[in-house]
Amino acid sequence: MPFLPYYDHIDPGQGGSSMVIPEWPKPALDRPQVFACPLCHETFSSYEDRFQHRFEAHPYQRPLLVLGTHEVNTPRFVVTAALTPEQIRPVNAATCRLDGKLVSSMALARHIAEAQSGFFKVELTGAEGKIKVDYEISIEIASDAHALLVEQEFARLYSPGVISVANISAFIRATSVARTAHRYVEGLAAYLYGILAKDQRGETTLSQEQGRARLNEARQMLLEIDRPLAAVVAGIVSFQSNAFSRSERLTAVPRLWTAMRWFDSVRTSGLLVPVARLDSHAAPNSRVPLDSTTDEILTWMNLPPGGLSDHAKQIGKRSQQDDWLPEDRIKAKVLLAAIYESKGDSANAAQVARAFRHDPVFGQLAERLISAGKESSE
Numbered sequence: 001m002p003f004l005p006y007y008d009h010i011d012p013g014q015g016g017s018s019m020v021i022p023e024w025p026k027p028a029l030d031r032p033q034v035f036a037c038p039l040c041h042e043t044f045s046s047y048e049d050r051f052q053h054r055f056e057a058h059p060y061q062r063p064l065l066v067l068g069t070h071e072v073n074t075p076r077f078v079v080t081a082a083l084t085p086e087q088i089r090p091v092n093a094a095t096c097r098l099d100g101k102l103v104s105s106m107a108l109a110r111h112i113a114e115a116q117s118g119f120f121k122v123e124l125t126g127a128e129g130k131i132k133v134d135y136e137i138s139i140e141i142a143s144d145a146h147a148l149l150v151e152q153e154f155a156r157l158y159s160p161g162v163i164s165v166a167n168i169s170a171f172i173r174a175t176s177v178a179r180t181a182h183r184y185v186e187g188l189a190a191y192l193y194g195i196l197a198k199d200q201r202g203e204t205t206l207s208q209e210q211g212r213a214r215l216n217e218a219r220q221m222l223l224e225i226d227r228p229l230a231a232v233v234a235g236i237v238s239f240q241s242n243a244f245s246r247s248e249r250l251t252a253v254p255r256l257w258t259a260m261r262w263f264d265s266v267r268t269s270g271l272l273v274p275v276a277r278l279d280s281h282a283a284p285n286s287r288v289p290l291d292s293t294t295d296e297i298l299t300w301m302n303l304p305p306g307g308l309s310d311h312a313k314q315i316g317k318r319s320q321q322d323d324w325l326p327e328d329r330i331k332a333k334v335l336l337a338a339i340y341e342s343k344g345d346s347a348n349a350a351q352v353a354r355a356f357r358h359d360p361v362f363g364q365l366a367e368r369l370i371s372a373g374k375e376s377s378e
């Protein structure tokens, strides 16, 4: 079973672990945080500026509870990462009730921010009492000790080197004492079940399609958890499903980060240009199990410049292979087109591009390659 190495910068001191964890070079992680508008994707340097813009540039009428980056549009919501009172905001609410009691919006925010766990009923009423919106908010924030225990048990999966349904059950059992990190365990387990199904190994009883659903559940759950391992696993699922834009938190996984950046630049520019690699002299200190398809794609992409074309035959074969999911076959086709184009063979690049002409992610690239192929044949 392949494993993807990454740099874990968790302080080993708190868990009593004796493992020496080298420091991951700081600059890559110290990039300024940006806050993107969920509607138009414009970016801002502060939470406050983004919040102002969101409701001034895109008016919204109904009462709405905003928790951190979430506009809560469902009656039930689970909070898994700590929020400050400033990140808990009722919008368009003339009155707020917390567990039936009338409270100010500040008191509501303070109460929810202070809770590490618990269940709250929130009711927001719009101007003139016209529209009422009810929420059930469950707070399930993992304690550091519990999150660390989950991560240590997850790391233990590396020593047998083979993941099976039995290993995953053992992981879930071993972490059952980590009561507050229940969602973290659930997200990681969904990921593990998902990759077994994707590879059709490890005694899985799920189909590849069912595995894909598990992987998406894992991504949803892990994106909400503010731990480096959660970010790495959610990033792997984004890569698997050709959602390449979310690479900010992936500098700890240089192989994945470089590949995400490359596909994202291909997707947005339609051009097959090289992107800078993230070089590091420290050795990675953690590993995440990976499905064999993602491992193979990342291996191709990590080859020295020019080395990729030696694999053209294999990449072409994979791009047609039934047991590869459509998203992965498309990635292989894009790489194959890149190989042809780098050799000046625009006729074959255009031929490959016809197969992903209608792909929502790579359509722009396909159109450019197809018209370049026509020009060269004239």
Ligand SMILES: [Zn+2]
Pocket: 037, 038, 039, 040, 041, 042, 053, 054, 057, 058
């Ligand atoms: Zn906007």
